[in-house]
Amino acid sequence: MSDSYDVVVIGAGPAGYPAAIRAGQNKLKVACVDEWKNFDGSYAFGGTCLNAGCIPSKALLESSELYQRAKDEFSVHGIKLGGVELDLAAMQRRRASIVKTMTGGITALFKANGVLGIQGHGRLLPGNKVLVTGADGAEKPLQAKHVILASGSVPVRLRTVPHDGKHIVDSWNALEFDAVPARLGVIGAGVIGLELGSVWRRLGSEVTILEALEQLLPIVDQSIAKEAQRHFKQQGLNIKLGATVSSAAVNGAAVDVVYTDAQGEHGLQVDKLVVAVGRRPFTEGLLAGGTGVELDQRGFIQVDEQCRTNAPNVWAIGDAVRGPMLAHKGKEEGLMVADLIAGHFAEMNYKVIPSVIYTAPEIAWVGQTEEQVKTSGRPYKAGSFPFSASGRARAMEAAQGLAKIVSAKDDDEVLGIHIIGPMAGELIAEAVLAMEYSASTEDIQRTIHAHPTLSEAIHEAALAVDKKSIDGINR
Ligand code: FAD
Numbered sequence: 282m283s284d285s286y287d288v289v290v291i292g293a294g295p296a297g298y299p300a301a302i303r304a305g306q307n308k309l310k311v312a313c314v315d316e317w318k319n320f321d322g323s324y325a326f327g328g329t330c331l332n333a334g335c336i337p338s339k340a341l342l343e344s345s346e347l348y349q350r351a352k353d354e355f356s357v358h359g360i361k362l363g364g365v366e367l368d369l370a371a372m373q374r375r376r377a378s379i380v381k382t383m384t385g386g387i388t389a390l391f392k393a394n395g396v397l398g399i400q401g402h403g404r405l406l407p408g409n410k411v412l413v414t415g416a417d418g419a420e421k422p423l424q425a426k427h428v429i430l431a432s433g434s435v436p437v438r439l440r441t442v443p444h445d446g447k448h449i450v451d452s453w454n455a456l457e458f459d460a461v462p463a464r465l466g467v468i469g470a471g472v473i474g475l476e477l478g479s480v481w482r483r484l485g486s487e488v489t490i491l492e493a494l495e496q497l498l499p500i501v502d503q504s505i506a507k508e509a510q511r512h513f514k515q516q517g518l519n520i521k522l523g524a525t526v527s528s529a530a531v532n533g534a535a536v537d538v539v540y541t542d543a544q545g546e547h548g549l550q551v552d553k554l555v556v557a558v559g560r561r562p563f564t565e566g567l568l569a570g571g572t573g574v575e576l577d578q579r580g581f582i583q584v585d586e587q588c589r590t591n592a593p594n595v596w597a598i599g600d601a602v603r604g605p606m607l608a609h610k611g612k613e614e615g616l617m618v619a620d621l622i623a624g625h626f627a628e629m630n631y632k633v634i635p636s637v638i639y640t641a642p643e644i645a646w647v648g649q650t651e652e653q654v655k656t657s658g659r660p661y662k663a664g665s666f667p668f669s670a671s672g673r674a675r676a677m678e679a680a681q682g683l684a685k686i687v688s689a690k691d692d693d694e695v696l697g698i699h700i701i702g703p704m705a706g707e708l709i710a711e712a713v714l715a716m717e718y719s720a721s722t723e724d725i726q727r728t729i730h731a732h733p734t735l736s737e738a739i740h741e742a743a744l745a746v747d748k749k750s751i752d753g754i755n756r
């Protein structure tokens with residue numbers, strides 16, 4: 282006998298668990314199956330984001346930044362400290378306890394919203410059945426009117442750089458080091474590589490990041506990326522662009538890395554090597570034959586704009602489907618699908634998804650870069666404001682970076698907002714809201730921003746678009 286549900290969600294990451302909760306709020310009978318296990322073998326809801334991604338990385342970024350600021354910056358504020366010492370074990374305990382609290386919170390949220398959380402492996406069978414295999418190997422079929430696939434993604438591994446989890450590691454291992462590596466190598470200067478490189482650099486590692494592309498952060502507005510590059514260099518992050526890693530091998534307690542750049546082949550020895558070359562959709566063991574669910578050429582579950590797969594009443598969301606691999610993108614897709622299943626109106630605005638890189642300074646953006654607008658051929662105007670002219674940023678001893686707005690010349694619509702600077706990840710929310718409501722530059726110019734706040738940088742950047750900045754220089 283199989284239990285029957287209105288909705289069965291496979292995966293309880295930031296895409297799947299909100300979908301399950303919203304389905305519960307919509308008074309649907311819902312179960313959510315998740316197989317995530319931590320290194321100690323314990324099950325935990327929350328997927329990559331809570332266990333091995335967004336949350337633990339931000340915990341360590343915060344701790345490492347405080348350590349670095351206490352060491353190097355507090356004296357500027359007139360605060361004298363004795364010797365500042367790193368207690369990495371305590372820092373890692375804090376990280377682990379935040380993760381535990383957050384993942385435990387999902388169990389409570391499931392209960393509060395009438396979701397049955399099941400820990401085990403879920404496999405979609407034809408006819409909207411989900412076969413659940415529990416920890417003890419026992420199998421239980423669930424019958425569902427609707428199935429939501431939210432199986433997420435896993436790190437890409439390089440065949441010639443064999444992962445051993447100790448010396449050659451992925452981003453998850455690199456969040457759980459129990460000692461600061463003297464020499465850390467990172468393959469890939471993407472978001473994850475830069476965040477992890479920053480953590481360990483601040484804690485004392487000599488960090489070398491090898492990036493195959495000639496350009497740093499090609500997805501970011503290039504004036505912002507150039508500013509970032511300058512800061513990373515000052516921080517001692519050694520980023521080698523145009524450097525393609527061809528192989529690596531463990532050599533005793535170290536790793537020998539071989540990479541090629543315009544000058545030829547080079548060797549680099551490090552103590553730990555993090556492979557951060559991107560993530561791929563994870564669908565292993567997810568689909569039995571004959572379900573009708575199709576994958577695209579890159580292995581993503583194929584879906585339409587509303588996350589419907591090719592199979593009736595089977596939906597897919599999050600990192601397992603096309604679009605940026607971001608927790609908030611998956612969450613919004615999950616809410617949309619759970620509302621559509623309940624017969625409500627729901628849609629997703631893929632044009633207005635913010636991105637944040639939690640380096641120091643932070644980088645955040647929404648909409649099109651100046652380069653993209655230029656390529657589109659639409660006449661545009663742009664303005665920027667440096668945080669060096671922000672009183673609040675000065676008071677914070679964080680007067681670095683800039684805010685920039687790119688707008689259409691014809692109707693003044695805001696096309697993209699780009700920030701590198703203190704709390705950029707928080708500041709971007711205003712930009713997202715403005716763009717979600719199709720704001721014009723004038724709308725932002727006429728919006729009163731509290732003084733002194735970092736958000737004034739967005740106000741001033743909007744003024745600068747029309748060469749009306751008060752506190753900045755209009756170019
Ligand atoms: P996942 O979080 O991967 O969850 C999928 C879940 O499904 C997992 O628990 C998995 O075990 C389970 N599962 C898979 N198959 C099955 C099955 N057959 N049966 C049962 N369970 C199954 N994004 C941001 O937006 N902001 C950040 O700051 C950020 N930082 C990151 C830092 C790092 C180091 C990493 C690695 C990622 C980061 N990301 C960040 C990306 C973010 O983690 C992902 O976009 C997000 O987790 C995707 O959510 P998801 O629910 O689609 O998949």
Ligand code: AMP
Binds near residue numbers: 468470492559
């Ligand atoms: P992201 O996809 O944003 O996580 O970034 C991953 C980065 O890794 C990309 O910028 C790739 O160019 C880079 N990359 C992939 N393979 C290699 C390699 N073999 N050597 C160096 N960099 C690589």
